[in-house]
Amino acid sequence: MLDIATAYNKYGFLGNEFLTWLWFMIETGQDISQSVKTKDPVSLEIGNSLILENTLGDNAREKITIKGDQAGLEEGTTALKKGAKVTEMNLICKLGPEEAYQFTIKGDSFNITGMKTPAAAGDGSADEIEGRIIEKALLVFRITQVIDTLFFTFLAQRIEDDWKNKGFDQMRSWIYND
Amino acid sequence: MGFLSATQSMSRYHILDVFDTEPMEQVRDGLIQHAIPTLENEYEEISAGWTPFESPYLPDFEQFSFVFGTYFLFSLRIDKKSIPAKLVHKQMAIEIEKKKHASGRDFVSKNEKSEIKETVMDVLMHKMPAIPNVYDVLWDYDAGNLFLFTTQKAANEFFETIFFKSFNLKPVRLFPYTLVETRSAFSSADKDRILTLTPCHFSR
Numbered sequence: 001m002l003d004i005a006t007a008y009n010k011y012g013f014l015g016n017e018f019l020t021w022l023w024f025m026i027e028t029g030q031d032i033s034q035s036v037k038t039k040d041p042v043s044l045e046i047g048n049s050l051i052l053e054n055t056l057g058d059n060a061r062e063k064i065t066i067k068g069d070q071a072g073l074e075e076g077t078t079a080l081k082k083g084a085k086v087t088e089m090n091l092i093c094k095l096g097p098e099e100a101y102q103f104t105i106k107g108d109s110f111n112i113t114g115m116k117t118p119a120a121a122g123d124g125s126a127d128e129i130e131g132r133i134i135e136k137a138l139l140v141f142r143i144t145q146v147i148d149t150l151f152f153t154f155l156a157q158r159i160e161d162d163w164k165n166k167g168f169d170q171m172r173s174w175i176y177n178d
Numbered sequence: 179m180g181f182l183s184a185t186q187s188m189s190r191y192h193i194l195d196v197f198d199t200e201p202m203e204q205v206r207d208g209l210i211q212h213a214i215p216t217l218e219n220e221y222e223e224i225s226a227g228w229t230p231f232e233s234p235y236l237p238d239f240e241q242f243s244f245v246f247g248t249y250f251l252f253s254l255r256i257d258k259k260s261i262p263a264k265l266v267h268k269q270m271a272i273e274i275e276k277k278k279h280a281s282g283r284d285f286v287s288k289n290e291k292s293e294i295k296e297t298v299m300d301v302l303m304h305k306m307p308a309i310p311n312v313y314d315v316l317w318d319y320d321a322g323n324l325f326l327f328t329t330q331k332a333a334n335e336f337f338e339t340i341f342f343k344s345f346n347l348k349p350v351r352l353f354p355y356t357l358v359e360t361r362s363a364f365s366s367a368d369k370d371r372i373l374t375l376t377p378c379h380f381s382r
Contacts, residue, residue: 007355083381113187
């Protein structure tokens with residue numbers, strides 16, 4: 001393995017491209033379930049925040065933050081046209097008919113903040129604590145497994161020989177509304 | 179934001195290697211050996227160690243379990259004394275005035291000021307209680323998967339150091355590169371292809 005700090009800086013762009021790809025998948029109504037090949041249907045929506053960054057000359061960066069429950073994302077697509085990538089996004093992920101998760105994920109670190117999982121059953125009494133812990137652990141592992149599977153699906157497409165003609169061109173057409 | 183809170187923040191780790199012997203005993207020993215001291219060291223600025231998930235302020239691993247189903251769950255507690263700068267300024271001003279009065283001079287030298295500052299910091303550090311911060315750790319040993327429920331850089335660094343000291347296992351922080359290296363099913367050839375990728379540019 002490469003030195004961790006070097007690898008973090010060198011390959012952070014893969015996480016940002018992944019989030020940009022997720023936005024493309026959501027906006028173009030692509031079947032996420034097909035991508036992750038799970039038994040239960042998986043659906044994704046953009047939540048209440050989206051942050052994009054564009055590297056300008058001399059290491060300067062332009063940051064575009066869109067926040068709000070019903071915020072329009074037009075400024076985001078404008079930023080994409082100027083070369084920005086998504087660096088952080090809030091997602092609502094539904095697994096099956098009942099499990100809804102909401103969280104913010106950062107592209108370079110894959111750190112997750114503000115994660116809301118479905119409520120664990122029980123009244124919080126000491127007797128039930130073990131059950132609540134196990135249920136919560138299962139929920140946390142399940143959602144991170146979905147994120148990993150989506151990331152690996154993106155990477156599998158990204159290294160395909162026809163990425164330029166398929167994935168890349170489709171994303172560019174979406175960005176430019178061709 | 180703890181593990182059972184309504185919302186959580188978390189960073190993820192892959193644990194390289196496994197124990198040679200029974201993991202539960204090894205984890206228990208590591209947690210007990212590196213538990214946070216019950217009695218606060220009055221002169222230490224930072225003290226950190228493990229504590230049971232259910233008992234963050236009484237680190238007793240004999241009384242409280244760290245095993246829940248097939249998972250290990252415990253907490254990292256970091257106690258830190260932090261002295262407000264304004265309090266230091268105030269105490270310095272008082273001590274400088276005392277020094278001037280005692281010496282009969284209307285000034286104090288640079289060296290004297292340094293000595294006064296050192297004494298003031300020592301006294302305040304001794305008096306100031308440490309503020310505890312508790313971060314939960316969820317470990318699926320069999321899968322080599324671990325969550326630290328914080329994304330604070332300092333807490334992550336403490337965790338990595340204490341975890342290695344306690345269990346002699348290296349926690350590898352998961353981010354795009356390490357996810358591919360440690361948790362993906364990509365072949366070596368595919369991993370090589372991923373590592374040669376360069377950023378794509380969508381702008382025309």
